[in-house]
Amino acid sequence: MVFISPLFIYSPCISYMLPPKPALVAHRGAPMLAPENTMMSFRRSLRYAPLQACGVTLSLDMVPFLMHDSGKGFLHRTTNVDAVFPNRTYNSSSDITWEELQMLNAGDWFVKTDPFWSVSLLSEQEKTVARNQTVTSLSELLELSKERNISLIFDLNVTQFYNIDNGLIVCLCVLFWFFLQIWWLHEGHRECVKKYYPGFHQVYPDQKTLRNDNGSWLNMKYSTLSAEEIRSDDLRSRNVKVNLWVVNEPWLFSLLWCSGVSSVTTNSCHILKDMSQPDWHLTPHVYKIIWITADLVSLLLMFIFFLLQR
Known part of the structure:
Protein backbone atom coordinates (compact mmCIF):
# COMPACT_ATOMS: atom_id res chain seq x y z
CA MET A 1 0.00 0.00 0.00
CA TYR A 10 -4.88 14.63 -5.13
CA SER A 11 -3.42 18.10 -5.42
CA PRO A 12 -4.41 20.99 -7.70
CA CYS A 13 -0.68 21.60 -8.13
CA ILE A 14 -0.38 18.34 -10.08
CA SER A 15 -1.76 19.46 -13.44
CA TYR A 16 -0.79 20.22 -17.01
CA MET A 17 -2.34 23.69 -17.05
CA LEU A 18 -1.26 26.40 -14.60
CA PRO A 19 -3.87 29.16 -14.04
CA PRO A 20 -2.76 32.81 -14.16
CA LYS A 21 -1.11 34.12 -11.01
CA PRO A 22 -3.73 35.55 -8.63
CA ALA A 23 -3.78 39.32 -8.18
CA LEU A 24 -2.58 40.57 -4.81
CA VAL A 25 -4.85 42.67 -2.61
CA ALA A 26 -2.92 44.58 0.05
CA HIS A 27 -4.58 44.02 3.43
CA ARG A 28 -4.63 47.38 5.30
CA GLY A 29 -1.65 48.43 3.19
CA ALA A 30 1.60 46.59 3.89
CA PRO A 31 1.20 45.77 7.62
CA MET A 32 4.46 43.81 7.74
CA LEU A 33 6.42 46.82 6.51
CA ALA A 34 4.53 49.71 8.15
CA PRO A 35 1.74 50.35 10.68
CA GLU A 36 -1.54 49.07 9.28
CA ASN A 37 -4.05 51.48 7.74
CA THR A 38 -1.57 54.39 7.69
CA MET A 39 -0.44 56.35 4.66
CA MET A 40 3.05 54.89 5.04
CA SER A 41 1.56 51.41 4.86
CA PHE A 42 -0.51 52.14 1.76
CA ARG A 43 2.35 53.87 -0.05
CA ARG A 44 4.67 50.93 0.59
CA SER A 45 2.07 48.41 -0.57
CA LEU A 46 1.70 50.17 -3.94
CA ARG A 47 5.09 48.74 -4.95
CA TYR A 48 3.62 45.26 -4.82
CA ALA A 49 -0.18 45.33 -5.18
CA PRO A 50 -2.57 47.38 -7.35
CA LEU A 51 -5.54 46.59 -5.09
CA GLN A 52 -6.09 47.81 -1.53
CA ALA A 53 -8.42 46.40 1.12
CA CYS A 54 -9.53 48.59 4.00
CA GLY A 55 -12.25 48.93 6.59
CA VAL A 56 -13.86 52.33 6.99
CA THR A 57 -15.66 53.69 10.04
CA LEU A 58 -17.06 57.06 11.06
CA SER A 59 -16.10 59.54 13.73
CA LEU A 60 -18.63 61.31 15.94
CA ASP A 61 -18.70 64.23 13.50
CA MET A 62 -19.19 61.89 10.52
CA VAL A 63 -15.69 61.88 9.06
CA PRO A 64 -14.87 58.50 7.42
CA PHE A 65 -11.51 57.13 8.55
CA LEU A 66 -9.61 53.85 8.28
CA MET A 67 -9.68 51.48 11.25
CA HIS A 68 -10.00 47.71 11.35
CA ASP A 69 -10.88 47.19 15.02
CA SER A 70 -14.40 47.92 16.23
CA GLY A 71 -16.41 47.73 19.42
CA LYS A 72 -15.16 48.45 22.92
CA GLY A 73 -11.56 49.62 23.01
CA PHE A 74 -11.31 49.80 19.23
CA LEU A 75 -8.51 52.42 19.37
CA HIS A 76 -6.37 50.74 22.01
CA ARG A 77 -4.42 48.30 19.83
CA THR A 78 -3.15 50.65 17.13
CA THR A 79 -3.05 54.11 18.74
CA ASN A 80 -1.89 55.80 21.94
CA VAL A 81 -5.42 56.81 22.92
CA ASP A 82 -4.85 55.71 26.54
CA ALA A 83 -2.01 58.20 26.90
CA VAL A 84 -3.74 61.10 25.12
CA PHE A 85 -7.21 60.60 26.66
CA PRO A 86 -6.54 58.49 29.78
CA ASN A 87 -9.89 59.01 31.49
CA ARG A 88 -12.22 58.33 28.60
CA THR A 89 -13.95 55.13 27.44
CA TYR A 90 -14.35 54.24 23.78
CA ASN A 91 -17.08 51.77 22.93
CA SER A 92 -17.30 52.78 19.28
CA SER A 93 -16.07 55.37 16.82
CA SER A 94 -19.07 57.54 17.73
CA ASP A 95 -17.26 58.40 20.98
CA ILE A 96 -14.53 60.48 19.34
CA THR A 97 -14.33 63.34 16.85
CA TRP A 98 -12.02 63.58 13.86
CA GLU A 99 -10.15 66.47 15.49
CA GLU A 100 -9.44 64.22 18.49
CA LEU A 101 -8.43 61.33 16.25
CA GLN A 102 -5.83 63.56 14.59
CA MET A 103 -4.19 64.00 17.99
CA LEU A 104 -3.40 60.29 18.22
CA ASN A 105 -0.23 58.49 17.19
CA ALA A 106 -0.98 55.45 14.99
CA GLY A 107 2.52 54.13 14.37
CA ASP A 108 4.60 53.94 17.53
CA TRP A 109 2.82 50.72 18.61
CA PHE A 110 4.08 48.98 15.46
CA VAL A 111 7.76 49.64 16.19
CA LYS A 112 7.37 48.73 19.87
CA THR A 113 5.35 45.52 19.52
CA ASP A 114 6.75 44.29 16.16
CA PRO A 115 3.57 42.26 15.42
CA PHE A 116 5.04 40.39 12.42
CA TRP A 117 8.67 40.25 13.61
CA SER A 118 9.54 42.42 10.62
CA VAL A 119 10.64 45.75 12.13
CA SER A 120 14.26 44.64 11.75
CA LEU A 121 13.76 44.92 7.97
CA LEU A 122 13.22 48.69 8.30
CA SER A 123 16.01 51.24 8.25
CA GLU A 124 16.34 53.71 11.11
CA GLN A 125 14.81 56.41 8.91
CA GLU A 126 11.84 54.16 8.09
CA LYS A 127 11.35 53.39 11.78
CA THR A 128 11.24 57.11 12.52
CA VAL A 129 8.62 57.63 9.82
CA ALA A 130 6.60 54.69 11.17
CA ARG A 131 6.67 56.06 14.72
CA ASN A 132 5.07 59.32 13.54
CA GLN A 133 2.09 57.97 11.59
CA THR A 134 -1.39 59.29 12.31
CA VAL A 135 -4.93 57.97 11.81
CA THR A 136 -5.77 58.04 8.09
CA SER A 137 -8.96 59.55 6.71
CA LEU A 138 -10.78 57.92 3.81
CA SER A 139 -10.20 61.06 1.74
CA GLU A 140 -6.42 60.73 2.12
CA LEU A 141 -6.47 57.17 0.78
CA LEU A 142 -8.82 58.13 -2.06
CA GLU A 143 -6.49 60.95 -3.10
CA LEU A 144 -3.63 58.45 -3.27
CA SER A 145 -5.82 55.94 -5.12
CA LYS A 146 -6.85 58.49 -7.70
CA GLU A 147 -3.27 59.64 -8.16
CA ARG A 148 -1.91 56.09 -8.61
CA ASN A 149 -4.96 54.60 -10.39
CA ILE A 150 -5.57 51.74 -7.95
CA SER A 151 -8.74 49.94 -6.85
CA LEU A 152 -10.18 49.63 -3.35
CA ILE A 153 -11.97 46.80 -1.58
CA PHE A 154 -14.18 48.83 0.70
CA ASP A 155 -15.91 47.52 3.84
CA LEU A 156 -18.09 49.91 5.82
CA ASN A 157 -17.73 49.25 9.56
CA VAL A 158 -20.54 51.44 10.87
CA THR A 159 -21.90 49.96 14.11
CA GLN A 160 -23.38 53.11 15.64
CA PHE A 161 -27.10 52.48 16.12
CA TYR A 162 -28.17 56.06 15.48
CA ASN A 163 -26.32 57.14 12.37
CA ILE A 164 -25.73 54.17 10.11
CA ASP A 165 -27.98 55.62 7.39
CA ASN A 166 -26.35 59.03 7.56
CA GLY A 167 -22.95 57.36 7.73
CA LEU A 168 -23.65 55.39 4.58
CA ILE A 169 -24.67 58.56 2.77
CA VAL A 170 -21.51 60.36 3.91
CA CYS A 171 -19.24 57.52 2.76
CA LEU A 172 -20.98 57.19 -0.59
CA CYS A 173 -20.75 60.92 -1.22
CA VAL A 174 -17.03 60.87 -0.49
CA LEU A 175 -16.51 57.85 -2.76
CA PHE A 176 -18.63 59.31 -5.55
CA TRP A 177 -16.64 62.55 -5.43
CA PHE A 178 -13.48 60.64 -6.33
CA PHE A 179 -15.29 58.23 -8.69
CA LEU A 180 -12.89 55.31 -8.24
CA GLN A 181 -13.20 51.57 -8.84
CA ILE A 182 -14.72 50.25 -5.61
CA TRP A 183 -15.38 46.68 -4.47
CA TRP A 184 -18.37 46.89 -2.10
CA LEU A 185 -18.44 44.25 0.68
CA HIS A 186 -20.94 45.66 3.17
CA GLU A 187 -24.12 43.55 3.28
CA GLY A 188 -26.38 46.25 4.70
CA HIS A 189 -27.88 48.69 2.21
CA ARG A 190 -26.53 46.70 -0.74
CA GLU A 191 -29.68 47.34 -2.79
CA CYS A 192 -29.40 51.08 -2.21
CA VAL A 193 -25.77 51.10 -3.32
CA LYS A 194 -26.57 49.02 -6.41
CA LYS A 195 -29.34 51.42 -7.37
CA TYR A 196 -27.48 54.70 -7.01
CA TYR A 197 -23.91 53.54 -7.64
CA PRO A 198 -24.09 50.77 -10.28
CA GLY A 199 -20.38 51.20 -11.06
CA PHE A 200 -19.36 49.60 -7.76
CA HIS A 201 -18.38 45.92 -7.91
CA GLN A 202 -20.71 44.05 -5.57
CA VAL A 203 -18.68 41.45 -3.64
CA TYR A 204 -20.45 38.68 -1.71
CA PRO A 205 -19.41 36.75 1.44
CA ASP A 206 -20.82 33.33 0.50
CA GLN A 207 -21.95 31.30 -2.48
CA LYS A 208 -25.63 31.27 -1.53
CA THR A 209 -25.92 35.06 -1.37
CA LEU A 210 -23.88 35.36 -4.57
CA ARG A 211 -26.14 32.92 -6.42
CA ASN A 212 -29.38 34.50 -5.15
CA ASP A 213 -28.22 37.93 -6.30
CA ASN A 214 -26.69 36.65 -9.55
CA GLY A 215 -23.37 38.17 -8.51
CA SER A 216 -19.95 37.64 -10.04
CA TRP A 217 -17.54 38.51 -7.18
CA LEU A 218 -16.94 36.25 -4.18
CA ASN A 219 -14.88 37.17 -1.10
CA MET A 220 -14.30 34.46 1.54
CA LYS A 221 -11.81 33.24 4.13
CA TYR A 222 -9.26 30.93 2.51
CA SER A 223 -10.24 27.95 4.69
CA THR A 224 -13.96 28.05 3.80
CA LEU A 225 -13.60 27.21 0.11
CA SER A 226 -11.98 23.98 -1.09
CA ALA A 227 -9.90 23.58 -4.24
CA GLU A 228 -12.72 21.52 -5.79
CA GLU A 229 -15.24 24.31 -5.13
CA ILE A 230 -12.91 26.94 -6.58
CA ARG A 231 -12.50 24.85 -9.73
CA SER A 232 -16.18 23.87 -9.91
CA ASP A 233 -18.16 24.22 -13.13
CA ASP A 234 -20.77 26.25 -11.23
CA LEU A 235 -18.36 29.13 -10.55
CA ARG A 236 -16.50 28.82 -13.84
CA SER A 237 -19.64 28.80 -15.99
CA ARG A 238 -20.78 32.07 -14.41
CA ASN A 239 -17.27 33.56 -14.62
CA VAL A 240 -17.23 34.26 -10.88
CA LYS A 241 -14.13 36.04 -9.58
CA VAL A 242 -12.91 34.55 -6.28
CA ASN A 243 -10.91 36.51 -3.72
CA LEU A 244 -9.72 34.70 -0.57
CA TRP A 245 -8.40 36.21 2.67
CA VAL A 246 -6.01 36.40 4.49
CA VAL A 247 -3.24 34.51 2.67
CA ASN A 248 0.29 35.17 3.95
CA GLU A 249 2.33 31.99 3.45
CA PRO A 250 3.92 31.11 0.06
CA TRP A 251 2.84 27.45 0.32
CA LEU A 252 -0.81 28.45 0.83
CA PHE A 253 -0.62 31.02 -1.94
CA SER A 254 0.84 28.31 -4.21
CA LEU A 255 -2.05 25.95 -3.47
CA LEU A 256 -4.66 28.64 -4.18
CA TRP A 257 -2.78 29.70 -7.33
CA CYS A 258 -2.98 26.13 -8.65
CA SER A 259 -6.65 26.02 -7.66
CA GLY A 260 -7.40 29.02 -9.87
CA VAL A 261 -8.42 31.82 -7.49
CA SER A 262 -8.62 35.28 -9.04
CA SER A 263 -6.96 37.15 -6.18
CA VAL A 264 -5.90 36.89 -2.54
CA THR A 265 -5.91 39.44 0.24
CA THR A 266 -2.55 39.33 1.99
CA ASN A 267 -0.35 40.94 4.62
CA SER A 268 2.77 39.76 2.80
CA CYS A 269 2.38 41.23 -0.68
CA HIS A 270 6.13 42.03 -0.72
CA ILE A 271 6.87 38.30 -0.44
CA LEU A 272 4.21 36.89 -2.77
CA LYS A 273 4.93 39.49 -5.45
CA ASP A 274 8.33 37.89 -6.16
CA MET A 275 6.94 34.39 -6.76
CA SER A 276 7.17 33.53 -10.45
CA GLN A 277 5.53 30.12 -10.08
CA PRO A 278 3.84 28.04 -7.36
CA ASP A 279 5.90 25.86 -5.08
CA TRP A 280 5.87 22.22 -6.20
CA HIS A 281 3.82 22.62 -9.36
Missing part, protein backbone atom coordinates in the same frame (compact mmCIF):
# COMPACT_ATOMS: atom_id res chain seq x y z
CA VAL A 2 2.86 2.38 0.73
CA PHE A 3 4.18 2.00 -2.82
CA ILE A 4 0.83 2.65 -4.51
CA SER A 5 -0.43 5.35 -2.10
CA PRO A 6 0.58 8.18 -4.52
CA LEU A 7 -2.22 6.95 -6.79
CA PHE A 8 -4.69 8.24 -4.21
CA ILE A 9 -3.07 11.63 -3.65
CA LEU A 282 4.24 19.39 -11.33
CA THR A 283 2.69 17.89 -14.44
CA PRO A 284 1.13 14.45 -13.89
CA HIS A 285 3.83 12.98 -16.15
CA VAL A 286 6.67 14.34 -14.00
CA TYR A 287 4.82 13.34 -10.82
CA LYS A 288 4.57 9.73 -12.06
CA ILE A 289 8.27 9.66 -12.94
CA ILE A 290 9.22 10.90 -9.45
CA TRP A 291 6.84 8.43 -7.81
CA ILE A 292 8.03 5.41 -9.84
CA THR A 293 11.69 6.37 -9.40
CA ALA A 294 11.26 6.71 -5.64
CA ASP A 295 9.55 3.29 -5.48
CA LEU A 296 12.28 1.61 -7.52
CA VAL A 297 15.06 3.16 -5.43
CA SER A 298 13.36 2.11 -2.19
CA LEU A 299 12.88 -1.46 -3.49
CA LEU A 300 16.52 -1.59 -4.52
CA LEU A 301 17.66 -0.41 -1.10
CA MET A 302 15.41 -2.94 0.61
CA PHE A 303 16.90 -5.72 -1.53
CA ILE A 304 20.48 -4.59 -0.78
CA PHE A 305 19.77 -4.45 2.97
CA PHE A 306 18.21 -7.90 2.76
CA LEU A 307 21.36 -9.31 1.14
CA LEU A 308 23.61 -7.60 3.68
CA GLN A 309 21.52 -8.90 6.53
CA ARG A 310 21.84 -12.48 5.24
